[in-house]
Amino acid sequence: MQGLQLTSLGKRFDGEAVLSGVTLDIRPGEIVALTGPSGAGKTTTCRLITGLEIPDEGHIDLNGSQLTTLPTHHRRVAHMFESYALYPNLNVAQNVSFPLTSPVRRGQYKRDEIEARVAELLEMTEMAHLRARLPSELSGGQKQRVALCRALVQDASIYLLDEPISHLDAKLRNALRGLIRRRQTKKDAPTLWATPDAMEALSIADRVAVLIDGKVEQFAEPEEIYYRPATTAVARLVGDPAMNLFAGTVSQEGDGLRFDSPGLSLTLPEDAARRVASANSRSLTLGIRPNAMDILGHEPQGAAVSMQVYAWEPFGKYSLVTARVADNLIRIKTDHVHPYLANDTISVAVDAERLVLFDSESQRAL
Numbered sequence: 001m002q003g004l005q006l007t008s009l010g011k012r013f014d015g016e017a018v019l020s021g022v023t024l025d026i027r028p029g030e031i032v033a034l035t036g037p038s039g040a041g042k043t044t045t046c047r048l049i050t051g052l053e054i055p056d057e058g059h060i061d062l063n064g065s066q067l068t069t070l071p072t073h074h075r076r077v078a079h080m081f082e083s084y085a086l087y088p089n090l091n092v093a094q095n096v097s098f099p100l101t102s103p104v105r106r107g108q109y110k111r112d113e114i115e116a117r118v119a120e121l122l123e124m125t126e127m128a129h130l131r132a133r134l135p136s137e138l139s140g141g142q143k144q145r146v147a148l149c150r151a152l153v154q155d156a157s158i159y160l161l162d163e164p165i166s167h168l169d170a171k172l173r174n175a176l177r178g179l180i181r182r183r184q185t186k187k188d189a190p191t192l193w194a195t196p197d198a199m200e201a202l203s204i205a206d207r208v209a210v211l212i213d214g215k216v217e218q219f220a221e222p223e224e225i226y227y228r229p230a231t232t233a234v235a236r237l238v239g240d241p242a243m244n245l246f247a248g249t250v251s252q253e254g255d256g257l258r259f260d261s262p263g264l265s266l267t268l269p270e271d272a273a274r275r276v277a278s279a280n281s282r283s284l285t286l287g288i289r290p291n292a293m294d295i296l297g298h299e300p301q302g303a304a305v306s307m308q309v310y311a312w313e314p315f316g317k318y319s320l321v322t323a324r325v326a327d328n329l330i331r332i333k334t335d336h337v338h339p340y341l342a343n344d345t346i347s348v349a350v351d352a353e354r355l356v357l358f359d360s361e362s363q364r365a366l
């Protein structure tokens with residue numbers, strides 16, 4: 001089988017499980033993003049693939065061969081470290097070209113080719129003017145770009161990019177997302193891109209693995225992760241801002257079902273009611289996306305939910321309103337750009353067709 005396969009990987013540090021049952025595959029030319037909160041195990045997963053850590057359980061295969069037992073220097077992994085790990089005595093251009101000029105590769109690449117590759121990558125990352133600088137003379141974001149170039153310059157069997165653009169300014173981050181994606185999808189090697197930013201993960205990857213507490217919570221295409229999060233943990237992580245979640249109960253209302261949580265009562269649409277009934281769930285966690293609501297005004301209106309404004313953040317073409325629903329805060333993304341004052345009462349229509357339902361006990365999507 002071509003590509004990289006991680007099978008039931010487990011890793012413990014000091015007797016504590018940091019990764020368990022991690023199973024993933026990355027096809028040649030595919031980018032898989034590994035996202036999850038800080039401490040979820042993203043870097044540890046990368047270090048296992050490189051061979052800097054040995055798994056306690058499971059195995060790693062590349063193009064059908066066991067990688068787990070192969071020494072690090074034979075794995076041909078281009079690993080961009082979160083800590084950059086630049087050579088302090090080499091300048092920018094020498095750091096970037098190092099993987100092509102190091103003793104193990106000596107003679108493999110012609111001088112002109114090395115220079116062309118280095119120049120192209122330094123150009124792409126807007127670092128060409130700094131090529132003669134030492135790492136000690138660079139900012140954090142500039143060092144990150146050198147580390148990125150040093151990984152991308154290689155002809156590797158696997159590319160591991162551990163938070164490759166997290167310290168860059170927004171404009172460069174936006175530009176590089178597309179440029180790196182374009183380069184990597186042309187290769188016949190797989191790329192694993194680790195990032196704590198779930199939205200970055202959705203934007204650059206063919207498939208996204210959400211890692212929480214060392215376990216893969218969901219592994220799917222970006223659209224699936226965004227629209228159908230498998231668990232409340234995934235829902236809490238994804239979205240800008242993330243989904244609002246309310247725990248509540250379900251009761252019969254005529255032929256249908258009604259959801260009640262303090263300050264929030266909604267009639268479930270037919271399809272949702274059917275799923276709740278077939279799962280026999282009586283306690284639900286209801287997910288409402290920030291953009292699945294509409295602020296109708298200040299006066300109470302029909303089935304709309306009454307809330308009190310807590311904060312208002314204008315972003316230009318849209319704004320974020322945080323409002324109080326009983327003891328919970330809810331985030332609403334609205335096109336309205338006029339100010340909402342703290343403590344104003346607002347009437348909010350919830351688009352029931354776009355609700356996401358989770359069973360409260362298992363926290364899994366229904």
Ligand SMILES: Nc1ncnc2c1ncn2[C@@H]1O[C@H](COP(=O)(O)OP(=O)(O)OP(=O)(O)O)[C@@H](O)[C@H]1O
Nearest residue numbers: 013014018037038039040041042043044045082196
């Ligand atoms: N060598 C080690 N010894 C003991 N614990 C470790 C070691 N390396 C990592 N850990 C622990 O393993 C867990 C996972 O760490 P890891 O660096 O893989 O997380 P991460 O998802 O990459 O986090 P971040 O986004 O903050 O970089 C953390 O709780 C960390 O403290």
